[in-house]
Amino acid sequence: xxxxxxxxxxxxxxxxxxxxxxxxxxxxxxxxxxxxxxxxxxxxxxxxxxxxxxxxxxxxxxxxxxxxxxxxxxxxxxxxxxxxxxxxxxxxxxxxxxxxxxxxxxxxxxxxxxxxxxxxxxxxxxxxxxxxxxxxxxxxxxxxxxxxxxxxxxxxxxxxxxxxxxxxxxxxxxxxxxxxxxxxxxxxxxxxxxxxxxxxxxxxxxxxxxxxxxxxxxxxxxxxxxxxxxxxxxxxxxxxxxxxxxxxxxxxxxxxxxxxxxxxxxxxxxxxxxxxxxxxxxxxxxxxxxxxxxxxxxxxxxxxxxxxxxxxxxxxxxxxxxxxxxxxxxxxxxxxx
Amino acid sequence: xxxxxxxxxxxxxxxxxxxxxxxxxxxxxxxxxxxxxxxxxxxxxxxxxxxxxxxxxxxxxxxxxxxxxxxxxxxxxxxxxxxxxxxxxxxxxxxxxxxxxxxxxxxxxxxxxxxxxxxxxxxxxxxxxxxxxxxxxxxxxxxxxxxxxxxxxxxxxxxxxxxxxxxxxxxxxxxxxxxxxxxxxxxxxxxxxxxxxxxxxxxxxxxxxxxxxxxxxxxxxxxxxxxxxxxxxxxxxxxxxxxxxxxxxxxxxxxxxxxxxxxxxxxxxxxxxxxxxxxxxxxxxxxxxxxxxxxxxxxxxxxxxxxxxxxxxxxxxxxxxxxxxxxxxxxxxxxxx
DNA sequence: CTTGGCACTCGGGAACACAGAGTGCCAGAG
DNA sequence: CTCTGGCACTCTGTGTTCCCGAGTGCCAAG
Numbered sequence: 171x172x173x174x175x176x177x178x179x180x181x182x183x184x185x186x187x188x189x190x191x192x193x194x195x196x197x198x199x200x201x202x203x204x205x206x207x208x209x210x211x212x213x214x215x216x217x218x219x220x221x222x223x224x225x226x227x228x229x230x231x232x233x234x235x236x237x238x239x240x241x242x243x244x245x246x247x248x249x250x251x252x253x254x255x256x257x258x259x260x261x262x263x264x265x266x267x268x269x270x271x272x273x274x275x276x277x278x279x280x281x282x283x284x285x286x287x288x289x290x291x292x293x294x295x296x297x298x299x300x301x302x303x304x305x306x307x308x309x310x311x312x313x314x315x316x317x318x319x320x321x322x323x324x325x326x327x328x329x330x331x332x333x334x335x336x337x338x339x340x341x342x343x344x345x346x347x348x349x350x351x352x353x354x355x356x357x358x359x360x361x362x363x364x365x366x367x368x369x370x371x372x373x374x375x376x377x378x379x380x381x382x383x384x385x386x387x388x389x390x391x392x393x394x395x396x397x398x399x400x401x402x403x404x405x406x407x408x409x410x411x412x413x414x415x416x417x418x419x420x421x422x423x424x425x426x427x428x429x430x431x432x433x434x435x436x437x438x439x440x441x442x443x444x445x446x447x448x449x450x451x452x453x454x455x456x457x458x459x460x461x462x463x464x465x466x467x468x469x470x471x472x473x474x475x476x477x478x479x480x481x482x483x484x485x486x487x488x489x490x491x492x493x494x495x496x497x498x499x500x501x502x503x504x505x506x507x
Numbered sequence: 508x509x510x511x512x513x514x515x516x517x518x519x520x521x522x523x524x525x526x527x528x529x530x531x532x533x534x535x536x537x538x539x540x541x542x543x544x545x546x547x548x549x550x551x552x553x554x555x556x557x558x559x560x561x562x563x564x565x566x567x568x569x570x571x572x573x574x575x576x577x578x579x580x581x582x583x584x585x586x587x588x589x590x591x592x593x594x595x596x597x598x599x600x601x602x603x604x605x606x607x608x609x610x611x612x613x614x615x616x617x618x619x620x621x622x623x624x625x626x627x628x629x630x631x632x633x634x635x636x637x638x639x640x641x642x643x644x645x646x647x648x649x650x651x652x653x654x655x656x657x658x659x660x661x662x663x664x665x666x667x668x669x670x671x672x673x674x675x676x677x678x679x680x681x682x683x684x685x686x687x688x689x690x691x692x693x694x695x696x697x698x699x700x701x702x703x704x705x706x707x708x709x710x711x712x713x714x715x716x717x718x719x720x721x722x723x724x725x726x727x728x729x730x731x732x733x734x735x736x737x738x739x740x741x742x743x744x745x746x747x748x749x750x751x752x753x754x755x756x757x758x759x760x761x762x763x764x765x766x767x768x769x770x771x772x773x774x775x776x777x778x779x780x781x782x783x784x785x786x787x788x789x790x791x792x793x794x795x796x797x798x799x800x801x802x803x804x805x806x807x808x809x810x811x812x813x814x815x816x817x818x819x820x821x822x823x824x825x826x827x828x829x830x831x832x833x834x835x836x837x838x839x840x841x842x843x844x
Numbered sequence: 845c846t847t848g849g850c851a852c853t854c855g856g857g858a859a860c861a862c863a864g865a866g867t868g869c870c871a872g873a874g
Numbered sequence: 875c876t877c878t879g880g881c882a883c884t885c886t887g888t889g890t891t892c893c894c895g896a897g898t899g900c901c902a903a904g
Contacts (some may be wrong), residue, residue, distance in 0.1 A: 195866050208878050213867070230883045231866045271666050282760075309658055317658060321646055321666075327656065329608050329664050403762055405742060409755035421743035425618075453550040532897050545847055550898070568853050568897045 171222070178205060179215045180224055184236050188483050193233030196300065214475065215333040217496030238448040238482065241460070243444050245486050252487040254495045260288065262499050269503070272296070272325040276401050279476065279500050284404025284494040289480035290420070292463075294397040294434055296324040296473040303354045303362065308347045308384065313337045318387055322359070324504065326475060332387045338380050346381055349373060359392055398474070400427050407480075419455025420479065429453050434463045434475040440501070443490050449481045458482055462489050466497040476500070508559070510694065515542060517554045517561055518585040519571050525820050530570030569671055575785040575819065578797070582782050582823050589824040591832045595623065598781040599836050606840070609633070609662040613738050616813065616837050622742025623829040626817035627761065629770055629800075632736040633661040633810040634843065635729065640691045640699065645684045646719065651675045656726055661698070661810060661841065669724045675717050686710060700726055735811070737764050744817075758793025766790050771800045780827050785819045795819055799826050803834040805842030813837070 182203045186194040196209040196216060205212065216234055219225045224240035227233065245455065254262075265282055269275040276293050281290035307319040314337050320328040347373050357365050366385050370378045402424055408417055423429050433451060435444050446461040463477030463483075478493055509517075519540040523531040533553060542549065553571055556562045561577035564570065573581065591599075602619055606612040613630050620628035644656040651674050657665040657732040684707050694702050703722050707715045739761055745754055760766050770788060772781050783798040799821075800814030815830055 193866090197866075208867095210878055210880090211876085214877085217868080227867085229885060231542060231883085233867095271668065284869065304648065305646040305654075307644050307646070307656065309644070317662075319644070319656065319658070319664065321654060321656070325654075325666070325668070327664055327666050329658075329662070331608070331662070402627075406762060407756035408756060409758055418743060418746035421746055425743060473821055530897090534897075546897095547847055547849090549847085551846085554899080564898085566854060568899095570897070827847075 172218075175205065175207070176215045176219060176361055177243075177248060178203075179212055180219055180236070180240060181244060183216075183225060183234055184220075184240065184244045187235055188485050191483065193228055193235050193386065195233035198233070198239045216420075236483070238450065241447045242450070245447070245490075249487045252491040253492060254286075254491055258492075259423055259495065262286075262495060266499055266503050272327075275500065275503060279496060280401045280403040283476065283478060283492065283496050284351070286408065287478045287480070288404075288407050288410070289478045289484065289489070289501055290402060290404045290407060290424070291476070291478050292400060292402045292424075292430060292434065293476040293500075294431065294474040295401070295466075296326060297398060298322065298326065298328070298359055300359075300473060301326070302356055304356075304357045306347065306350045306354055306388070308343055308350070309338060310343055314342065316384070318384060318391070320388065320391060323356075323359055324468075327485040328391050330387055330391050332384055334383055335379050340378070342377055342380075346373065346377060347385070362392060363389055372434050381389070398427070402430075402431050416456065416481075419457070420459055423455050424479075432462050433479075434477050435461075437498070440465050440467055440470060440472050443494055444477075445490070447485065458468050460484060460486075461488070462493050466501045466504075468501055473501075473504065509555075512542070512544070513552045513556060514580075514585060515540075516549055517556055517577060518581060520553075520556075520562060520571055521578065521581045522584070525574055525822055528820065530565055530572050532570035535570070573820075575787060576742070577821055577824065578784045578823070579787070582784070582827075586824045588780070588831060589828040591623075591828055595658065595829075596756045596832065599623075599832060601631070603836055603840050609664075612837065616833060617738045617740040620813065620815060620829065620833050621744065623833065624815045624826050625741075625744050625747070625817050626821065626826070627739060627741045627744060627757070628813070629737060629761075629767060629771065630813040630837075631768065631811040632738070633663060633804075634735060635659060637666070637696075637697055637810060639666070639693055639695045641693075643684065643687045643691055643725070645680055645687070647677060647680055653680065653721070655728070656719060657725070657728060657739060660693075665728050667724055667728050669721055671720055672716050672775050675714070679714055679717075683710065683714060683721070689695060696729055699729055735764070735768055737767050739767075753793065753795045756794070757796055760790055760792050761816075770798050770816075771814050772798075780825070780831055781814075782823065797821060797823075799823070799830050801830050801834040803838045803841075805838055810838075 175350065182199050182205065183194050186199065186202065187456045196212040199205070199212050200209045216225065220234065223237055224243060225234040226237050228235060262388055266278055269278050280291045280293040284460060301322040301324040303320065304323045305321040309317045311317050314334045316332050316334065318330045318332050320495065349369060353365055354362065366388070369385060370381055373381055374481065394437055405421065405424065408420060421486045423433070433446070442464065448458060448460060451461055451474065458481060459479060461477055462478050463475050465472035465475050467473040476497055478489055480489065516536065520531050520534050520543065523536065523539065533549040536542070536549050537546045545802040555564065557571065560574055561580060563574050565572060587740060599619060603612065603615055606615050613632055616628040617628045638659040638661040640657065641660045642658045646654045646656065648654050650673045653669050653671065655667045655669050686706060690702055690706055691699065703725070706722060707718055710718055742758065742761065745757060760770070768781070769788065772783070779801065781800045785795060785797060787800055797814060797819045798814055798816050801810050802809035802812050804810035813834055815826055817826065
């Protein structure tokens with residue numbers, strides 16, 4: 171159905187269209203790529219490709235433009251991820267290495283990715299659910315109020331005010347803190363609910379009401395924060411791309427974390443790259459927009475995802491290369507901190 | 508120089524231009540506002556206003572458009588801040604009340620403001636420098652590594668990894684923590700450097716090297732974080748406004764915190780509203796953009812600023828009303844938490 | 845000082861023509 | 875059966891011209 175030459179033609183169309191942003195015609199193709207055949211032949215192939223929905227013409231007698239289906243084929247079978255240059259790799263390393271805490275790692279990552287791809291970058295904070303408790307801290311704030319601070323092994327810190335049912339002395343707080351930490355240290359967050367059930371038994375009866383309040387807030391924190399946090403950068407690149415169609419939709423999507431998270435998707439292996447092209451993605455505001463995403467994590471566990479959002483006519487090989495590289499480096503940095 | 512009628516004409520021009528986004532002519536003015544004079548008279552006044560730089564015409568024989576100077580006069584002398592409707596006030600209250608921690612307060616505030624004004628909203632996190640230490644926590648992470656957590660009375664939490672020069676037992680950490688908190692509790696952040704100087708004396712000699720490392724990181728945290736954190740929302744509103752000119756510049760400014768912070772300004776009394784119009788603001792990418800900002804805080808201290816960023820031709824009375832109201836409510840919420 | 849009248853200017857939209865790029869199809873060559 | 879060159883046809887985008895209308899500035903009269 172699609173012989174090699176037709177595939178070569180499709181590849182050439184995608185490449186040319188991506189670089190020129192203009193419908194590409196048979197003559198231009200024959201000139202720029204040495205396919206060894208005449209424009210007329212190419213026209214025949216184009217007709218076939220159009221027949222099957224890989225390309226389309228904006229108007230009769232304009233050049234051809236790849237369809238979403240065409241890009242899909244290109245990404246799946248016609249392109250190779252393009253690795254970054256040595257200079258770029260070094261730049262990534264030094265740029266990310268300077269970060270001092272999780273917030274800054276995420277911030278730098280997202281900027282880096284935006285700059286590298288000249289598109290909008292999105293980074294999801296490392297998931298709480300897959301990490302474990304490093305430390306729980308209870309800080310007296312007022313007589314009947316404490317701040318609960320939860321520190322995870324991914325460096326994330328969650329904080330919450332708690333109003334207590336009764337005043338409680340500092341040494342009792344200290345005891346409570348000790349017991350909590352003894353129980354929870356190293357405990358996976360998903361195990362916290364069960365693990366925490368033992369806590370009251372280990373406390374003097376008088377402290378149990380207070381403990382119950384604190385524990386319920388702790389559990390609540392875990393549940394609520396399951397809804398993850400996201401950072402993005404590079405929106406200025408949207409204005410540069412002549413992206414005018416859909417700009418609105420993209421900006422809207424960016425402000426809806428829920429949508430954004432679904433867009434990043436939840437998939438397969440670590441550093442496996444997901445590409446969603448135009449209409450393939452589940453949000454109507456993003457017609458004309460593609461998403462290139464990958465998971466990142468330390469060791470072999472995927473902690474969260476990151477990706478890039480740009481016009482369907484983007485340079486997939488380069489973008490995928492950048493996303494993959496950044497995902498790997500972030501994983502390394504997280505593992506080392 | 509500018510009699511009352513000329514001022515009235517200027518006001519009418521601003522109002523009409525804001526609502527129609529088209530240059531306004533003498534006839535239209537005479538029709539819509541009952542100024543009690545004929546178009547010809549208005550033309551004379553317009554000539555005078557133009558002479559003095561308050562309005563301009565895009566082309567000979569088009570209507571007039573206010574200049575930055577014209578908006579300035581309008582804001583200073585011709586308009587009154589428009590209070591929010593009761594429904595809006597209630598909406599603010601209920602929307603902000605549900606927030607559980609500082610991050611969420613800021614997040615909700617910025618969304619609220621964006622929605623209320625239909626523009627881009629910016630909120631600066633409560634300043635570290637003007638708050639005080641509530642608690643310092645040192646959490647052992649590995650043998651020679653701890654996490655330093657600083658909690659301020661505004662609910663902000665700063666975290667930092669510290670690599671120690673030597674291993675140290677948990678009880679020595681506990682002692683260090685106790686001493687630190689004894690010294691620093693309630694201490695204004697700006698006093699921390701002096702206060703902290705006493706700490707080593709109160710420790711056994713063997714702990715001083717470790718303490719020195721930790722203290723230096725603590726001080727560093729305070730200095731670096733002086734560069735403040737910012738959140739924004741509502742960029743989708745940019746696309747709606749026919750703002751095409753300068754959209755790029757605005758998006759760029761939003762990604763440069765440094766610029767953004769300078770834009771919010773550092774000014775006068777709490778809930779005092781600052782308006783920077785077009786060329787008045789210190790960043791060239793924002794030609795055509797105005798900023799309406801106010802400080803917010805609990806009690807009488809300004810903790811940080813928030814504001815809105817929109818086209819020079821915005822509805823200043825309404826925008827200022829929204830900014831003022833939100834600033835006040837956030838102040839209340841912060842005071843109460 | 846205000847007003848009506850008047851001539852003038854200029855931007856923007858409609859109508860039109862035209863060049864150029866690109867297509868589809870066909871008949872002939874390999 | 876596939877490729878190629880030729881040819882007629884179809885568009886879009888661009889440039890030109892033209893005209894209308896909104897708006898102005900100025901002037902003379904009330």
